[in-house]
Amino acid sequence: MQIRLSAHCRTGVLVLTVALAACSHDKKSEQKKIQSVSVQTVKTVPYAQSVSLPGRTTSYLTSPVTPQVTGVIQKRLFTEGGVVRAGQVLYQIDPAPYQAAYDADKADLEKAQAALLSAKPIAERDRSLAAIDAISKETLEEAEATLKQDEATIDADKAALESARINLGYTRVVAPVTGTISASAYTPGALVTADQTTPLATIYSYDPMYLDVTQSSTDVLALRKKLADGSVKTDANGNAQVKITLEDGTTYAHEGTLQFAGVGVDPTTGTITLRVIVPNPEKLLLPGEYLHAVVEQGIDQNAILVPQQSVTHDQRGNATALIVDAQNKVEQRSLTLAGTADNNEWVVTNGLADGDRVVVAGSQYASVGDTVNPVPVADGAAATSDAAPAMATAAASSAASATAPAAAASN
Template identity: 45%
Template sequence: MLLAACGSGGEAQQKGGGSGGGRGGDGRPKAVGFVTLQTSAVPVTVELAARTVAFQSSEVRPQVAGVIQRRFFTEGSFVRQGQPLYQIDPSLYRAAANEARAGVANAQATFEAARVRADRFRPLAEAEAISRQDYTDAVATQRQARAQIDLNRAQLDTARTNLRFTTVPAPISGRIGRSLFTVGALVSTSQADPLATIQQLDPMFVDIQQSAADLLALRRNLASGGVTPASTTVRLKLEDGSDYGRTGTVEFAEVVVDQATGTVTLRARFPNPDGLLLPGMFVRAVFSQAVQQNAFLVPQAAVQRDPRGSATLFVVGAGNKAEQRTVDATRTVGANWVVTKGLKPGDRIITQGLADLKPGAPIAPVPAGTPQRVVPPSPEEMKKMQAQGQGKAGGGR
């Protein structure tokens, strides 16, 4: 009967002429349901726009000029680092390598002749059979021949490197896109377009955009001690609204603010073994940046708004009377308001029987969700009800 009065208190007051808000028509205190509050740590969860980015991306470019003779890969396939992708005509570079090799051999022969000449001049110079200048010139010629060998060997290394560059390898492992050049095309080191692009898709980066103002407010709260840092776990919502089955972690945050958008980029890393995430997808990132300490979770049914927009609620006051309080409730978590000011641990918040409830009204508090108990009327109440029924019947004659 106590809970039955939660829904019928106002009607009984109108019919029975009760003395004030909160009492039923029979003068009994209005029954209300309450919950007892305790402080808890509430995560500060945000949902922000984000975009997927390849973990690694590399453009395949030629390092020598020439005509493409062959292509060794299938577009869209997975390639491994070092795998040959293109073959550029090596004829000119092979000839240059052979020429450099011959130059090395020629320099070695010149050096050998200069060395023998210097060795022969040495005893003659000591015996003063020749001038010392002739011996000095012979030694200098020997050193020049040695330097020429080193120069020709460097030219040979360059020629061999260019010859090796005629086979274009994959710079990284990943999924290769379409080929922008076909067999027979002339390519060069200064061309604007790459031959192809390789992207590594597992793992995958997700760039999250957050307002600089929100990030500044968060850092101030962390500095004041009102909140503590949360874990770096991130969940994703895909473009179709479904949840991505795997979680990621925040790697870092940019140290600059984008002048065009006023946002800061946070980068998260996600596993992508199935290849479901593709570069350039728009997603929503959901994660907790901090944990708000000593907050109260109040059921939304208990919180009301006054004409000024302030959040108010009723608590069970002293003497079992309704007490109205103004609280600070700025956000929700599930079916509850997060209240940070205006309450203290142990407060009993009224969540049921709020209809026509006024401050200071006497109430009969019971725990919220208590099942109703139907009690039959006493013999005295039955006699009173029969007498009232007979009086009404006589008045109508």
């Protein structure tokens, strides 16, 4: 059976619908006005300042092993990948031709020395005879010239013999430094030359290691000032001491020393390359690893730290945060950050002051200019969890109000 409502009844239903909608709107407005947000009151605290500089490790020494003479390798006398000592024989090049050259030069020297033994008394005798005019002046000059020539021949033969001795010694290729040696690029039987560019092997010294890091020229200047005023921890030589963070995030057992090795600013990046010397007795560090050098820069007695979740970044990358003012209204602040602390907090250098209340949770339910109910961060979890059910309740009431006229009309 179809039910028709009179005009009077239809007017009443319309009024009821409008009233319910207005009530729902009032409830939403009321819910928005009483929205609770979790806040943390800013307090200045002592904070140990530090800067983390990323970089890669390089060997303290890298020494290529190259032949100094030409010849055939007879033996390889080391274990690839092992530790070798400075002066240790690594390769033996066939010494036979160099031994023969040494023996020949030695014989030439002995021959020249024998000639000198004969020329010296002749020259002395001719000097005595020339003093009494027993011989001509030309005869004396010839004898002295022969003596000087024999002496010069001896000097030349000595130099040739020394060169032959050096070349003979070069047939024993020794390690120039102590370190870990790479795989050999040549095997016994291979011909090597004195002027080749390819090394036979390469020796790396891993203790200590270099860590090359980069820092902006502005930050380097600030660090130098902190070193000058004594706020940065230094060693006995006045070099800044640094802690090393490994690739897995753990702290390395040994502290390094920061060396200001940069001699200029990179014009494209505005950075300076600095060098850290890191002890590596356990050989834990290897060349090419990506590490961080953490430089402690003193203690700021009035530092401001805020939770990371309370800070957002706009489209330009600027840091911002929501603040609840004395009238419980929400405002937005622009912040200047100086990095992160160890407990997931931002270090704020500008934009906040002692006593400011920063929104740490519930900011999605509040906009700039809204009046809110600030709940201290200790109760923030409850405030945040209660906010969503409250909005859900308001939405449910609105939905119920919207369906009421339809139900009335169907009746």
